[in-house]
Amino acid sequence: MTSRRRKTLLFIMVALAALLPPAAFLAISWFQTVHEMDGQLNRYASTVVDRSDEIFGSAESTLAALSKQLEPHCGDATVQALRRTVYESLYFQEATLSANGSVLCSSQRVYDTPQPIDYAENRVVPERGIHISPPVALARENTVSIIIHYRAGDTAMLGLQLNPVLLGDPVRKYAAEDEVTLLVQRNDGAILSQFGFSPTMPADELKGNRVLRQSSRYPIRVVAVGSPTWLLHSWRQNALIFSSLGLLTSALLFVLLLYLARHQFSPGASLHDALVDGQFHVYYQPVLDTESGLCVGAEALLRWQHPQLGLVMPGMFIPAAEESGFIVELTKWLMGRVVTDVAALLKENPRFYVSLNVSPQHFDDPKLLADVKAIFGERVAPNQIVFEVTENQLMNEDKAQEMMKNVRAMGTLLAIDDFGSGYSSLKYLSSFPFDYLKIDKTFVDAIGTESVTAGLVDTIVQMAGQLKLKTVAEGVESPVQLTHLRRLKVNCVQGWLFSKALPTDQFLAYVAANKTYVLGPGAAQRAKYG
Secondary structure, three states: OOHHHHHHHHHHHHHHHHHHHHHHHHHHHHHHHHHHHHHHHHHHHHHHHHHHHHHHHHHHHHHHHHHHHOOOOOOHHHHHHHHHHHHHOOOEEEEEEEEOOEEEEEOOOEEEEEEEOOOHHHHOOOOOOEEEEOOOOOOOOOOOOEEEEEEOOOOEEEEEEEOHHHHHOOOHHHHHHOOEEEEEEEOOOOEEEEEEOOOOOOHHHOOOEEEEEEOOOOOEEEEEEEOHHHHHHHHHHHHHHHHHHHHHHHHHHHHHHHHHHHHHOOHHHHHHHHHHOOOEEEEEEEEEEOOOOOEEEEEEEEEEEEOOOEEEOHHHHHHHHHHHOOHHHHHHHHHHHHHHHHHHHHHHOOOOEEEEEOOHHHHOOOOHHHHHHHHHOOOOOHHHEEEEEEHHHOOOHHHHHHHHHHHHHOOOEEEEEEEOOOOOHHHHHHHOOOOEEEEOHHHHHOOOOOOOOOOHHHHHHHHHHHOOOEEEEOOOOOHHHHHHHHHOOOOEEOOOOOOOOEEHHHHHHHHHHHOOOOOOOOHHHHOOOO
């Protein structure tokens, strides 16, 4: 994954961390509120179903008992029985005896002339059990009644009148407070009673969540409707709690992502992304033999082609790579690129070498020897590779010394880089198996000046000779410096006097055009200095 995609993904994750938890918890609070509302509606509906079953069950048992006791005519015994039924009942307003579509008598009076029943529902004689007739209107309480009929003969039937309001006790008051409307209906949809928040609104105009409970004993059902305002009010209460949890979750995720971002956008991660994105390139600075002026090698140098900063020099990113531990991976990549770029050149010219700057961390890595063998293998001769190590970075002396001896045993050469810039140069020269000593540019710059360090180059070269080390002077920029170094018999030089570090194609073109890598008789006479 490229760094841009990684950053984009991290940005998306941060945005989601900020938005998703509150949104998710709000959604959860909504579903929780709906669930709670449905539970409350179910409780209301179940209570009313149980209440209705109780009342209609009482009506059925009462009427069944009367039908066995009474003859289907309005004698004194019949009227007394009807009156006693209402008097002893908790629910019913009036009891009646009807025949042939007319009321003969009731618990209140005996009709001299039977009273025709106008409402067709109230003339229905049930085959068995009870028939429940809905009230004609629900506009005013106590003025209409549900009529419950029971067969008492071929054409006769007993009836009980029930105030529809009674079906809503004892939940009617609480339902109104909770903005719940309850409808008791026959299974065909005829409304027997409606009460609660909207007792007069047509059933098809009621808005909100609905729950239906069916009676298991009678052909009736109860519909509970919760108003949208009750739902929203309850949701606001839940949302306050859940949104707090969502914000807390967002904060925790943000802290986690901040930690990840610090890791992802750390110098080490940025360098890893740059490597994956192909932003690193290798430049080669020619190394010339001081006597002949011929190119005998090159130093491989990393360059970072940053998309915003342009070409970044190693001094800007190598410390970050070392601090993050990414330097080992970067060095392995550099080795591979050297093989890709100049393996053919090295094979054609066995005395040509390439030097690479290797971090001391790599000498602490037990896989270094395996890496060198795997990367260079048979494509590059071991003595054509020189590993350069800066003296002031050799921290784990014993371990580094052991690893260097193993590397040297493979045939790969070693150089101490920037010699003289550290604080223990003599100690390192005597302790480590170096082949080359590279004189720091600071001392080369002092040649021909009145600086107190002007004469140190002479001392360094003399010391290297005593230790049988080849010398390479870095940063040679003037003929005066070159003349002095030749007089001291410094082995090799590199610097802008000859060439700056070049991209691979330009370096190979430079070598091919100048034949600087051709060694043999007369080479010194062909050397040119400018």
